[in-house]
Amino acid sequence: MRLLGITTEYNPFHNGHAYHIREAKARTGCDSVIALMSGDFVQRGLPASISKYIRARAALLNGADLVLELPVYSATASAERFADGAVRAFRDLGVDAISYGIEADTSASDAAQAIRNSAHFFLEESDAYQALLKEGLSKGQSYAAARWNAFLTLSKDAEAISSTPNNILAIEYEKAMLRHSVRFESVMVTRRGNAYHDSAAGIYASATGIRQVFADYRGAKGETSEAVLKSLSESVPANVLPLYESLLPYTVTADDLSTALFQSLYGKNADELAGYFDVSRELAARIASAAGAPYTWSTLAEQVKDRSHTRSHVDRALCHILLGITEGDEAKYRSAPSLPYLRVLGMKRSAAPLLSVLCERSTAPLLVRLAKDLSTLTPKSRALYDAELRATALYQSLLFSKGLTDTEERRRHFMIVEDTP
Numbered sequence: 001m002r003l004l005g006i007t008t009e010y011n012p013f014h015n016g017h018a019y020h021i022r023e024a025k026a027r028t029g030c031d032s033v034i035a036l037m038s039g040d041f042v043q044r045g046l047p048a049s050i051s052k053y054i055r056a057r058a059a060l061l062n063g064a065d066l067v068l069e070l071p072v073y074s075a076t077a078s079a080e081r082f083a084d085g086a087v088r089a090f091r092d093l094g095v096d097a098i099s100y101g102i103e104a105d106t107s108a109s110d111a112a113q114a115i116r117n118s119a120h121f122f123l124e125e126s127d128a129y130q131a132l133l134k135e136g137l138s139k140g141q142s143y144a145a146a147r148w149n150a151f152l153t154l155s156k157d158a159e160a161i162s163s164t165p166n167n168i169l170a171i172e173y174e175k176a177m178l179r180h181s182v183r184f185e186s187v188m189v190t191r192r193g194n195a196y197h198d199s200a201a202g203i204y205a206s207a208t209g210i211r212q213v214f215a216d217y218r219g220a221k222g223e224t225s226e227a228v229l230k231s232l233s234e235s236v237p238a239n240v241l242p243l244y245e246s247l248l249p250y251t252v253t254a255d256d257l258s259t260a261l262f263q264s265l266y267g268k269n270a271d272e273l274a275g276y277f278d279v280s281r282e283l284a285a286r287i288a289s290a291a292g293a294p295y296t297w298s299t300l301a302e303q304v305k306d307r308s309h310t311r312s313h314v315d316r317a318l319c320h321i322l323l324g325i326t327e328g329d330e331a332k333y334r335s336a337p338s339l340p341y342l343r344v345l346g347m348k349r350s351a352a353p354l355l356s357v358l359c360e361r362s363t364a365p366l367l368v369r370l371a372k373d374l375s376t377l378t379p380k381s382r383a384l385y386d387a388e389l390r391a392t393a394l395y396q397s398l399l400f401s402k403g404l405t406d407t408e409e410r411r412r413h414f415m416i417v418e419d420t421p
Contacts, residue, residue, distance in 0.1 A: 012210055015203055035068070126154070277330040283313075323387050344367060
């Protein structure tokens with residue numbers, strides 16, 4: 001049984017994702033696809049537009065055999081730590097191949113090799129690279145910008161790839177494989193259709209574009225609403241469209257969390273805020289100062305960001321404060337020999353033998369029947385899992401405030417989706 005691992009957010013699932021699963025499975029010859037998916041909070045530090053269970057169902061209806069939840073410590077982290085957590089998970093599960101998307105000219109045969117060479121470049125961190133990185137940071141550049149500018153100056157592979165989110169993640173996957181000495185086959189699938197940040201509609205609309213459709217729907221009425229639904233129908237698989245249509249009134253944005261964020265920040269000074277993951281002392285001071293006046297999530301993040309702290313960095317920092325994830329928590333998670341847990345969100349009915357095999361051979365504990373399996377975790381792993389429960393409970397409270405109820409996480413059975421012809 002050859003296993004293919006794909007790290008995902010599916011925020012939300014669309015035609016491009018379905019294409020990626022089909023293409024990667026065909027090119028690797030794998031028998032089963034394991035999707036490792038962000039939960040209710042994603043890598044930009046924001047809540048997912050729709051719940052993890054709906055996104056998992058969409059994946060299972062379109063080629064995935066099993067969907068696992070990427071722990072929140074990785075799911076809401078920088079590209080480097082996001083990819084590192086994914087590679088650790090697939091190592092623990094014993095997959096044979098992984099696949100990820102890139103944005104590169106398919107006629108450029110050296111694009112894949114350039115990404116692998118770039119992984120070596122960033123892993124080695126030569127003296128010349130460190131000097132240029134330090135210089136960029138001293139000029140007020142964000143870490144990501146200073147890092148890429150140093151790469152552009154020093155690497156002969158810089159011309160073959162661009163600094164798009166997918167390409168940066170691709171480099172980080174390859175780098176993590178080198179760091180952990182794993183030997184997966186890695187298959188790069190070129191993105192089809194619109195670019196990552198493109199908000200235009202179409203058959204291969206980006207997730208950004210579909211989230212814009214959700215936003216349009218929230219402000220739409222009458223004929224405009226019908227136009228929004230038509231646009232959505234062009235961009236997602238037909239078997240997913242009914243799921244999204246039923247949930248359009250319940251889509252989530254960061255500003256829905258403004259009250260919860262206020263409660264998390266209230267009364268905390270800069271020293272206290274600096275104890276949270278991804279919150280430097282400088283950033284903590286900026287947040288504490290800005291939080292003294294009324295704000296929404298968006299207005300606070302926009303006020304706090306600067307040249308050294310991008311909006312994504314600020315959003316991740318606010319997310320970790322909101323979820324109570326400290327530097328100490330993240331260090332315990334990162335230093336564990338295997339991942340402390342992996343939550344099973346759902347599977348195809350035909351994948352029951354696959355799940356049985358993984359439960360036996362995975363070095364990371366698989367949480368299948370949550371109420372029962374939580375008791376089998378070590379005390380440290382169980383304490384780390386509390387952040388997952390907080391994240392899910394907070395997300396469910398948002399849905400409840402919009403009129404949608406759901407089963408409490410610890411009482412919920414993992415999803416089984418019937419196979420389709």
